[in-house]
Amino acid sequence: MSAYILYRHRDIPNLNQLDVYQKNGGFEAIKKAIKTMSPAAVLNEVKDSGLRGRGGAGFPTGMKWSFLPGNLWPHYVVANADESEPGTFKDREILESNPFQFLEGLMLAAYAVQANDAYIYLRGEFWQIARRLDTCIEELYAEGLLGDKLFGTKYSLRLHTHLGAGAYICGEETALLESIEGHLGQPRLRPPFPATFGLFGKPTVINNVETLTNLPPIIEKGAAWFKTLGTEKSPGVKIFSLSGCVNKPGNYELPLGTTFRELIFTHGGGIPDGRTIKAIMSAGASSVIVPADDRALDTPMDYESTQANLNAPLGSASVIILDDSVNMAWLVNKTVHFFRHESCGKCTPCREGTYWMSHLTRRIAAGEAAPDDIDLLNIVARQMQGKCLCALGEFSTMAVTSGIEKFRADFEKLVNH
Amino acid sequence: MNEFFVQNTEAIQKILSAYPAGNKRPAVMPLLYLAQRTNGFIQKKTLDEIAEILEITPTEVASIVGFYTLYHDEPGGRYHLQVCTDLPCALRGADRFLQDLCDNLGIKVGETTADGLITIEEVKCLAGCHHAPLFQVQGDGDISYHEDQTVDAAMQLIAELKKKAAEREGTNA
Numbered sequence: 180m181s182a183y184i185l186y187r188h189r190d191i192p193n194l195n196q197l198d199v200y201q202k203n204g205g206f207e208a209i210k211k212a213i214k215t216m217s218p219a220a221v222l223n224e225v226k227d228s229g230l231r232g233r234g235g236a237g238f239p240t241g242m243k244w245s246f247l248p249g250n251l252w253p254h255y256v257v258a259n260a261d262e263s264e265p266g267t268f269k270d271r272e273i274l275e276s277n278p279f280q281f282l283e284g285l286m287l288a289a290y291a292v293q294a295n296d297a298y299i300y301l302r303g304e305f306w307q308i309a310r311r312l313d314t315c316i317e318e319l320y321a322e323g324l325l326g327d328k329l330f331g332t333k334y335s336l337r338l339h340t341h342l343g344a345g346a347y348i349c350g351e352e353t354a355l356l357e358s359i360e361g362h363l364g365q366p367r368l369r370p371p372f373p374a375t376f377g378l379f380g381k382p383t384v385i386n387n388v389e390t391l392t393n394l395p396p397i398i399e400k401g402a403a404w405f406k407t408l409g410t411e412k413s414p415g416v417k418i419f420s421l422s423g424c425v426n427k428p429g430n431y432e433l434p435l436g437t438t439f440r441e442l443i444f445t446h447g448g449g450i451p452d453g454r455t456i457k458a459i460m461s462a463g464a465s466s467v468i469v470p471a472d473d474r475a476l477d478t479p480m481d482y483e484s485t486q487a488n489l490n491a492p493l494g495s496a497s498v499i500i501l502d503d504s505v506n507m508a509w510l511v512n513k514t515v516h517f518f519r520h521e522s523c524g525k526c527t528p529c530r531e532g533t534y535w536m537s538h539l540t541r542r543i544a545a546g547e548a549a550p551d552d553i554d555l556l557n558i559v560a561r562q563m564q565g566k567c568l569c570a571l572g573e574f575s576t577m578a579v580t581s582g583i584e585k586f587r588a589d590f591e592k593l594v595n596h
Numbered sequence: 597m598n599e600f601f602v603q604n605t606e607a608i609q610k611i612l613s614a615y616p617a618g619n620k621r622p623a624v625m626p627l628l629y630l631a632q633r634t635n636g637f638i639q640k641k642t643l644d645e646i647a648e649i650l651e652i653t654p655t656e657v658a659s660i661v662g663f664y665t666l667y668h669d670e671p672g673g674r675y676h677l678q679v680c681t682d683l684p685c686a687l688r689g690a691d692r693f694l695q696d697l698c699d700n701l702g703i704k705v706g707e708t709t710a711d712g713l714i715t716i717e718e719v720k721c722l723a724g725c726h727h728a729p730l731f732q733v734q735g736d737g738d739i740s741y742h743e744d745q746t747v748d749a750a751m752q753l754i755a756e757l758k759k760k761a762a763e764r765e766g767t768n769a
Contacts, residue, residue, distance in 0.1 A: 262723045263720070263721055263723065264721065265682040265683050265684055265720075265721040265725065266683070266684045266721075266725050267721075267723060267725075268723040268724055268725050268726060270723075271723050271724070302723070303664070303666040303739075304666070304722055304723070304732055304739060304741075305723075306738065306739040307738070307739065307740065307741075339614040341614075341622075341625070341626070342625065342626070342629065343625070343664070344625060344628070344629075344664030344665070344666040344667055345664050345665035345666035345719075345720075346663065346664050346665065347720060347721070358625070359622055360621060360622050361621035361622045361623065361624040361625065361650075361652075361660070362621075362660075363659060363660065363663045364663065364664070379616055379619065420725065420726070421726070422684035422687070422688075422725035422726055422728075423683075423684050423687045423688075423725075424687055428684075428688075428725065428726035429726045430726070464682065464683055464721075499683060499684055499687070499725075501687070505687070510683060513682065513683045513686055514683055517682055517683070517720060517721070520720060521720065523663075
C-alpha cells in the first residue's frame, strides 16, 4: 500500500517494473473496465469523479471525452507528455518512476472512447524516457495486455510514442497534433475542435500525463472515493512542482485545496538565507506575479480559489517562489525572452509582440531604458492581450502587465538612475 | 530506393507502421532523428533521401529541421552541452554556472572547444527546475540529463566525454 495516489513509486520500490506494478494491483482497473464495464460506464465513472485536466486548463476530463461524435471513426487518444513550462517537472517523475500506471490510464481513456490507436507525444529531451516507455509497451504486448482482442473481447489497442524536437508550443494541443502529423508545431484555428477534427482529421482526445495517471485508481476505487479527496469543485490530489527561492524545491503530491503557505513553509521548508518571500507565480512562467501577502499565502490551491482570490489560474500548479532579492523587471526579462524564443511565428500579435517586448525588457533590465519604456512595454503587452491565436501569446504578457502593476518600483529603480 | 532507405529499411518500415496506412508524412520527425543518430547531424543528402521516402519536397523536410531546435543541419561539436537558464534555474544560479563553465573552457556560449568535441549552448526549460543548475548532453545519438551541477562536476564530465571520444577514435582506427 502507498499513501500516494500518483507517486506510488515513492513508497513502492521498483514500481517501474511490470511484475512489481502487477503485484501492487497493476492492470486490475483496465481488466475490470474491458471485461465488466461498457465504454460509456467508464466515461460516466470519470465524469462522476469530477476529475479535471491537470495540464493547465482544468477542464472536466469526462466531459472532454463525451464530445467525441459516435458517427465519425476512428477515434484517437493522445497523451500530452510535452512538459515544457518553466517551473513544471511533475510528469517527468511519473514517466520515469511510475510509467505503467500512466500507460494503464492511457489504455482506460482509449477504451472509454473506443480508440484502437493511442499516441504518446513526448518532448524531444525525454529521449531516454521514450526509449524506456517503448520497452514497457513491448512488455505489455508480450503479456497480452496490449494488442488484438484484449481479454477475450473484440477490443484491440496499440500504443505508439512520438518524440517532439524542442518546441514549447507543441504542448498546445493543436500544435501537438500538427507535430505528430509531420508539420511545423503551429496551433490550428478553432473551431473545429480536436474532439471532432483532431489527429489525422479524426475525433481525438488529448489528455495530460498526470490526468491519465489518475484514471486507474478512479476505475478501481470509484468516483465516490475520488471525491473524498480535494475540494468539492476540484476533487483529487495534485502534484505541485515547487521551485525558485525555497529550501526544498521538488514535487509534492497534495490534496487540491492545500494552501500556498502549507506548500511553501511546511513542505518546502520556507525561504533560504533568512530572506522573506516577495511574490509567487502559481503556473510557471505563464503566470501573473502575485504579491505574497497573507491573503495570497492563505489561498487554497484549487482551480476556483486561486482564480477568485488572486485572479491567477492554478494552471499546471508550477509554483515558483520569489524572495526579496528578486527584481521583477529582471524576472520579466527572463520570461519574455523565453516566450520570444518559443513563439511559433504563426500569428502576428505573438510573433511581433514578444519580439518588441523582449527589446524593451532587455533595455530595462540592462539599465539602458528611457523612463517612457515602462509604459511602452505595458502598452505593447496590453495590445497583445485577447488577440493571439493561442494561449502562448496571451501567457507571455501575464508577468509583464502584473509585474508593472504590482511592482512598478522595481522597474523604475532600473530606469531612473 | 535510396541509400538511407537501404541502410535502414527495417527501422524505417517500423516507424511507418505506427501511422495510418498511406500516410507517410508523420514519419518525418522520427526519420530525422534516425539520420541524426547515424551521422551526428542531418546532411543535405539524407534530407533529400527522407523527402523521397516520404514523398514530400526537400523544402518541407528542411522546414521541420529549421523549426525544431533539437535537429542540427551543421556538424557542430560532437557533444552539445546545453544549460537551462530559464527563470527557475536562474533563481538557483544557472546564469552564473553557465558563465563560469564557459570561462573554464575558454569559449563563449554557442562556441565549440578547439578540439571540436564540446559545444556549449544555452537552452530553454528542461523540466528539471528543482535540480538546477542542470544541463543535457546531446551526442552519440543520445540525450542525457545532468542535474545539481557544479562547474567542477561539469568539467569532470567533459573530461570523461573527451576520453570516451578518444577511445572510440582508437577503436575505429
